[in-house]
Amino acid sequence: MELGLPAVVRDPALPARVRIHEVGARDGLQNESSLVPVEVKAEFIARLAAAGLRTVEATSFVHPKWVPQLADAEELLPRVTGLREQYQGLRLPVLVPNERGLERALARGADEIAVFASATETFAQRNLNRSMAEALEMFRPVVTRAVEAGVGARGYLSMCFGDPWEGPVGADQVVTAGLRLLELGCAELSLGDTIGVATPGQVAGLLEAFDRAGVPVERLAVHFHDTYGQALSNTLTALRHGITVVDASAGGLGGCPYAKSATGNLATEDLVWMLHGLGIETGVDLTALAATSAWLAGRLGRPSPSRAVQALVGAATLPSSTG
């Protein structure tokens, strides 16, 4: 049996190309309970680049006490920076929590960083032990110093739609926090539905609010979680509103820390299946990507939560696709 990829159907309202910001190696692995050897992480990143991904978030320079899964960041980054010569245009951003983390990242060859802020007061307190305003101010010297060092910065804004403690989050509040991150010097703002509760109407509402605030859509990315199965419909809605940068995690790696049994990040394979079906280019070879996720799932000792990976790896013949 050979499963054909769906025929390409183009829609002029959708972008011709989407850049996938692959977060599996950082956001995915930081939520894994098992410690993954540094060689496996380096091979994972190399295989993601070989599969055509050109933005591969590599690790986090957060203190090992908080995220022991990524305690090997200083050892890992130099193992993969050589990929930038091998694959033209490859970016390997790393998360940094503060100035100390930034210096460690720069010393190990980081050429792009990301900071992680919250759109809600409660999550800022719980995650960073600071008020939202204090947390944003903490990032000011980090982003300033990064930009001075010629290193691009991305701002993650979490809990943009709902918060486990505060419930639904208003768009105005998210826009205010997002404007602060952009004003600090972040080139790109990734809007995160950290607990996966959003539905398409809310996505449209938030993007329209950013538009009213004068933020060019080119500076925005979306980061959806599949906790309630909504990530891909939300992504489709975002694409219709001009978004062209989408965060996703190979194989759907990474659980939601607030609901033990919930699934986590949007799987890159599910995203690529939709984008290629819509005639949107990604540069990704879906077969190679699914094989990479299946390989890592074997190393982690459990099946990939991605629907597309399960279907492709379970099927007798893998279709070949580069879009």
Next chain:
Amino acid sequence: MELGLPAVVRDPALPARVRIHEVGARDGLQNESSLVPVEVKAEFIARLAAAGLRTVEATSFVHPKWVPQLADAEELLPRVTGLREQYQGLRLPVLVPNERGLERALARGADEIAVFASATETFAQRNLNRSMAEALEMFRPVVTRAVEAGVGARGYLSMCFGDPWEGPVGADQVVTAGLRLLELGCAELSLGDTIGVATPGQVAGLLEAFDRAGVPVERLAVHFHDTYGQALSNTLTALRHGITVVDASAGGLGGCPYAKSATGNLATEDLVWMLHGLGIETGVDLTALAATSAWLAGRLGRPSPSRAVQALVGAATLPSSTG
């Protein structure tokens, strides 16, 4: 921790209300490897009705040799027909393969039937051992007799987007087969992506082709599979094209028979989460529905594949919602 449901955001392009055609008890259970006792099936259907579903496909009167999982249809149907008095407007359609099946169904109190046809030649041959044209003619006396008996008929059309043997399926071919089913007397036509390969552009393309052929959208339903994670984005696209009847399976019951490890039907809970988030009424109590799916999963001895069921049942506090 209490997870709030997302705030309701209305979009005038979307319908105010969607009727869910619940297929878990038939399409779901017919693909289960374990035999489920008839009392459990009857309780499942009763709980689905109690959760607010008003179209609950109950079973199939296909020959027990072909679908042993539903060999108890004659015993099951009389156990649940009383629910129609308890819940106003409740419909309990049953699948029938031929005139013999129809007579058995009518004798046991069926008030609505469905027939299952294919949009592709190869699947018609493999599933029914007939050409497409022969299969459609075979249904003519079935639908005619049902309508004469005052029993409504629905036509399922499978493989509307892709076929494991033929690859992508053209819209013209699907429209031709669909028109035949409607002309036979089917009140409603359910367009099925049996192998789950479709993406939103193809859904739009097929619905536009039916519109050009003069078929009122009120006579169409959609039936998506989550094999590649695409079911909900495809549903959203269909809603934007005027569809108001959506097939779904409680807890995502039912695998795809063509890819062993693939996931199957769109989970009703994932659908309801999106619809309620969009402010679309369904009449369904999501908490009661997720509890029902979790209960059945326990009886089947494996977790529900629905993302929303996993999230809701895993969370400490279940949100309450009736939309």
